Amino acid sequence: MIHAFLFLISRSFLNRTKARLKRLKKPKYLVGAIFGLAYLYIYFFQFLFMRGRGAAKGGINMDDSILPLIGVVALFVTVASAWIFPHARAALVFSEAEIAFLFPAPISRRMLVHFKLLRSQIAILFTVLLLTLLTGRLFANSRAWMQVLGWWVMLSTLSLHFLGASFARTMLMEHGISNWIRRAAVIVLLAALLGATFLWARETLPMPAIDNVMDWKAWRDYARELLATPPLSYLLYPFRLMLAPYLAQTPLDFGRAMLPALGIMALHYVWVIRSNVAFEEASLAVSQRFAERVAAARQGKALESAPKKGRRAPFRLGAIGPAPMAFLWKNLISAQASFRPRMLLVVIILVLFMAVMAANSGPRGAKVIGTVSLIAFMVFFWSLFIGAQFVRCDFRKDLATMDMMKLYPLRGWQVAAGELLAPLTILTVVQWLLLTIIVIAMTLGGALPGLPILPLSWIAAAFIITPFWNGLTLVIPNSAVLLFPGWFQTRADAPQGIEVAGQRLLLLFGQLLVFAVAVLPAGAAFALGFLPLRMVGAEPIAPLVGAVGAALALGVEMALGIWLVGKLFDRFDLAGEQ
Amino acid sequence: MIEVAGLTKLYDQFVAVNDLSFAVRAGEVLGLVGPNGAGKTTTLRCLAGIIPPTRGAIRICGADMIADPVTAKRHLAFLSDEPRLFEYLTVRQHLEFIARIYRVADAEQLGTGLLTELELSDKIDSLPGELSRGMKQKLAIACGLLHSPSVIFFDEPLTGLDPLGIRRMKDSIVKRARAGAAIVISSHLLHLVEEICTHLLILKGGRKVAGGTLAEVRRQFAELGDGARLEEIFLRATEEPPKIAL
Numbered sequence: 001m002i003h004a005f006l007f008l009i010s011r012s013f014l015n016r017t018k019a020r021l022k023r024l025k026k027p028k029y030l031v032g033a034i035f036g037l038a039y040l041y042i043y044f045f046q047f048l049f050m051r052g053r054g055a056a057k058g059g060i061n062m063d064d065s066i067l068p069l070i071g072v073v074a075l076f077v078t079v080a081s082a083w084i085f086p087h088a089r090a091a092l093v094f095s096e097a098e099i100a101f102l103f104p105a106p107i108s109r110r111m112l113v114h115f116k117l118l119r120s121q122i123a124i125l126f127t128v129l130l131l132t133l134l135t136g137r138l139f140a141n142s143r144a145w146m147q148v149l150g151w152w153v154m155l156s157t158l159s160l161h162f163l164g165a166s167f168a169r170t171m172l173m174e175h176g177i178s179n180w181i182r183r184a185a186v187i188v189l190l191a192a193l194l195g196a197t198f199l200w201a202r203e204t205l206p207m208p209a210i211d212n213v214m215d216w217k218a219w220r221d222y223a224r225e226l227l228a229t230p231p232l233s234y235l236l237y238p239f240r241l242m243l244a245p246y247l248a249q250t251p252l253d254f255g256r257a258m259l260p261a262l263g264i265m266a267l268h269y270v271w272v273i274r275s276n277v278a279f280e281e282a283s284l285a286v287s288q289r290f291a292e293r294v295a296a297a298r299q300g301k302a303l304e305s306a307p308k309k310g311r312r313a314p315f316r317l318g319a320i321g322p323a324p325m326a327f328l329w330k331n332l333i334s335a336q337a338s339f340r341p342r343m344l345l346v347v348i349i350l351v352l353f354m355a356v357m358a359a360n361s362g363p364r365g366a367k368v369i370g371t372v373s374l375i376a377f378m379v380f381f382w383s384l385f386i387g388a389q390f391v392r393c394d395f396r397k398d399l400a401t402m403d404m405m406k407l408y409p410l411r412g413w414q415v416a417a418g419e420l421l422a423p424l425t426i427l428t429v430v431q432w433l434l435l436t437i438i439v440i441a442m443t444l445g446g447a448l449p450g451l452p453i454l455p456l457s458w459i460a461a462a463f464i465i466t467p468f469w470n471g472l473t474l475v476i477p478n479s480a481v482l483l484f485p486g487w488f489q490t491r492a493d494a495p496q497g498i499e500v501a502g503q504r505l506l507l508l509f510g511q512l513l514v515f516a517v518a519v520l521p522a523g524a525a526f527a528l529g530f531l532p533l534r535m536v537g538a539e540p541i542a543p544l545v546g547a548v549g550a551a552l553a554l555g556v557e558m559a560l561g562i563w564l565v566g567k568l569f570d571r572f573d574l575a576g577e578q
Numbered sequence: 579m580i581e582v583a584g585l586t587k588l589y590d591q592f593v594a595v596n597d598l599s600f601a602v603r604a605g606e607v608l609g610l611v612g613p614n615g616a617g618k619t620t621t622l623r624c625l626a627g628i629i630p631p632t633r634g635a636i637r638i639c640g641a642d643m644i645a646d647p648v649t650a651k652r653h654l655a656f657l658s659d660e661p662r663l664f665e666y667l668t669v670r671q672h673l674e675f676i677a678r679i680y681r682v683a684d685a686e687q688l689g690t691g692l693l694t695e696l697e698l699s700d701k702i703d704s705l706p707g708e709l710s711r712g713m714k715q716k717l718a719i720a721c722g723l724l725h726s727p728s729v730i731f732f733d734e735p736l737t738g739l740d741p742l743g744i745r746r747m748k749d750s751i752v753k754r755a756r757a758g759a760a761i762v763i764s765s766h767l768l769h770l771v772e773e774i775c776t777h778l779l780i781l782k783g784g785r786k787v788a789g790g791t792l793a794e795v796r797r798q799f800a801e802l803g804d805g806a807r808l809e810e811i812f813l814r815a816t817e818e819p820p821k822i823a824l
Contacts, residue, residue, distance in 0.1 A: 326678035409651035
C-alpha cells in the first residue's frame with residue numbers, strides 16, 4: 001500500500017513540475033521565472049556556495065550562546081500549546097479527491113495515518129531546506145548537514161506530537177472530558193510546576209546580585225542554572241534531547257545526540273500509530289471547509305474567511321443618486337472587517353488623552369508628545385507610499401464579482417470611480433487624523449525629536465495634497481489588476497512557483513516605476529507655485545500655493561487614471577486571461 | 579427584443595462563437611443548447627454585455643450593446659448557474675445596492691414583494707454565507723428581477739435547486755415570458771428546454787447547427803419522425819461525422 005501512496009505523491013509532484021515547466025512557454029510566465037530566479041539568486045542561492053552570513057560563518061560558540069535555552073523553552077511551549085489551545089477533534093486534512101478515493105478503499109485507518117505521515121514528511125523536508133537556505137548555512141560550514149538533520153528530527157517529532165495530542169484530545173472528549181476541563185487540568189499542572197520551581201528556586205537558587213537589570217549575560221547564566229537544576233531539568237530533559245542533534249559540534253557528538261532523539265521520535269510514532277481514533281468524520285468536515293475555501297478562491301475571492309454577521313451600513317443608500325456612491329457604500333461595508341471607524345476614534349481619543357496628560361508633566365511629558373507626533377509622522381509618511389497596498393476594498397477585492405458588475409448599466413468610469421472611492425476615503429481620513437495628531441502634539445509643545453518642527457503651512461499643504469495623492473496611488477494598482485489579472489493572484493488555488501513570485505515582483509516594480517513617473521508633473525506644479533513665492537519672501541503661503549498646484553496636477557492625473565481604469569474595465573475579460 | 583447578427587468571439591486564435599445570428603421577441607423563450615464547449619456561455623456573456631464580442635451586432639430592446647451598453651443593460655438581467663453575491667452584504671443590502679445601480683425608485687416595495695415571493699423575507703438580514711445554495715440562487719434572482727427586466731438570460735437555471743425550487747423556477751420563467759419578457763435559457767437539461775422553450779438554438783463548435791421553433795427544428799430533422807424527442811434531435815444535430823478509415 002505504501003507503494004501506492006508513494007506513486008500518488010511522486011506522480012503528483014512530477015506532473016505538477018511538468019505543468020510548471022510547460023507553462024514557461026507563455027512569455028508572461030517565462031519573464032516571471034527569469035525575474036524570480038534572479039531574485040532568488042541574489043537573496044538566497046549565492047550563499048549556498050559562499051561562506052554563510054552572520055552566525056553561519058564560524059558555527060555557534062555554545063558557551064556564549066543562549067540558543068540552547070531558547071530552543072528548549074520554545075520546544076516546551078510548543079508542545080504545551082498542543083494540549084491547551086486546540087479545540088477540534090482529531091482531523092487529518094485530506095483533499096476531497098483523497099477522501100473520495102482513499103476513504104471508501106480497502107485501506108485501514110492506520111494506513112491512512114501512514115499516508116498522512118508520508119505527506120507531512122514532504123512538507124517537513126521542504127521546510128528544512130528553506131530554513132537552511134534562509135539562514136545561509138547549506139554548504140557554508142562543516143556543521144550544515146548536522147543542522148539539516150537536526151531540524152528534520154525536531155520538526156518530525158513535533159509533527160508526530162501534534163498528531164498524537166490531537167488523537168489523545170479526541171479520546172478524552174469521547175470519555176466525556178471537555179476541552180475546558182482538559183485545558184484547566186493542563187494549565188493547573190503547569191502552574192503547579194512553575195510555582196513549585198519558583199518556590200524551590202527562591203530557597204536554593206537565589207537570584208544573583210545583578211547590578212544592572214540590562215546585564216543580559218547575568219540573566220542568561222541564572223536562567224541556564226535554573227533550567228539545569230531539578231525539577232525543571234527533568235521536565236525539560238526530553239526537549240534537550242530533541243534539540244541536541246541540531247546543536248552538536250562534531251560528528252561524534254551528533255551521532256551520540258541523534259540516537260536518543262531518534263528514540264523519542266520512534267516513541268511518538270508508536271504512540272500515533274497505536275492510537276485507534278476515529279478521525280474520518282472530522283476530516284470530512286475539515287476537507288469540506290477547505291474545498292469551500294478553494295471554491296470561493298476559484299471565483300477570485302480573497303483568502304479572508306467569510307464574515308460571520310452582517311455589518312451596519314455607513315450611511316443610508318437611497319435608490320436615486322450618483323451610482324459611484326453605491327460602490328462607496330458597498331465597499332465601506334466590506335472594509336469594516338479590517339477598518340472600524342469606532343476603533344480609530346478610540347485610538348485617537350487615547351492618544352490625545354495621553355498627550356494632554358504628558359503635556360502637564362514637564363520635560364519628560366514633552367518628550368512623550370514628541371515621540372507620539374514622530375510616530376504619527378512616520379505612519380503618515382509611509383502610508384503615502386504603501387497605504388494603497390493595505391486598503392484594498394476596490395477592484396482588487398472585487399475581481400470575483402467583476403462579471404456581475406459588468407452587467408450594471410453604468411459607464412466604465414462610473415464603476416472605476418465608485419470602486420476607488422472607499423479606499424480613497426479610508427486612507428485620506430486616516431492620514432488627516434494623523435496630521436491632526438501632529439498638529440495637536442505640536443500645539444501642546446512637543447517637538448519632533450531629531451526633526452525640526454514642521455511649520456503649520458506645510459501640514460496644511462499635506463492636508464490639501466493627500467486625497468489626490470491617494471487617488472493616484474490607488475489608480476495604479478487598480479489599472480494593474482485589470483491589465484494583468486492573471487498576474488495579480490490573491491487566490492488560494494492560484495498558480496505557485498518561482499515564475500509566479502517573479503510576476504508579482506515585476507508587477508510591484510512596474511507599479512513603483514509608473515508612480516515615480518506620475519508624480520513628476522505634481523512635483524513640477526508644486527515647485528512652480530512654491531519657489532517664486534519663497535523667493536519673494538512669502539514663506540507662509542508658499543507651501544499652500546504649491547500644494548494647490550500639485551493637487552490640481554494630481555487631480556487631472558487621477559481623473560485620467562479613472563477614465564483609463566474605466567476603459568480597462570469595459571474591455572476586461574477574465575476568461576480571456578485564464 | 580434581442581437581435582443578434584454575425585456574433586463572433588475569438589480568444590486569440592480560438593473561435594468560441596462563430597457568426598451567430600438570431601432574434602428573440604417578446605414572450606418567446608429561446609433554449610440555447612449544445613455540447614460542452616459549444617459556446618453557449620460565451621454567447622450568453624456577450625449578449626449580456628459581460629464580455630465584448632470580437633465581431634457582430636447585438637441589440638437589446640433596440641439599444642446597441644456595443645455603442646450604447648448602458649441603455650442596453652438597463653433592460654436585461656443575467657442569472658448565472660452559480661449565484662455570485664457580495665459575501666459581506668446582507669440580503670436587504672444587496673437589494674439596496676442594486677436599487678441604486680438600476681435607479682429603481684420603488685425598490686423597497688418591489689424588493690419586499692420579490693422576497694416574499696421567493697420566501698426570503700425571514701432572511702433579510704442574513705449574509706450569503708448563512709444561506710443555503712437554493713436561497714443564494716433565490717437572492718440572485720431577486721437582484722436580477724428587481725428592475726423588472728424585459729430581457730432575461732438564464733445560464734443553467736436549475737443547478738442546485740430542489741424539486742420544489744425547480745418547479746417554481748420553471749413557473750417563474752413561463753410567467754415572465756407571458757408577461758412579455760424575452761428569455762434565453764442555456765441548459766444541458768433537454769427536458770427543461772422541451773417543456774418551457776418556444777424556440778431552440780443548437781450550437782456546436784461555436785456555430786449554429788439548427789434553430790427556430792421546436793416544430794421548425796423537428797422539420798429540419800424530419801428523418802427522425804414527427805414525434806422525435808429533443809434528445810434524439812440534439813444527438814443527431816451534434817453528432818461527429820463518421821471517421822473515414824484509411
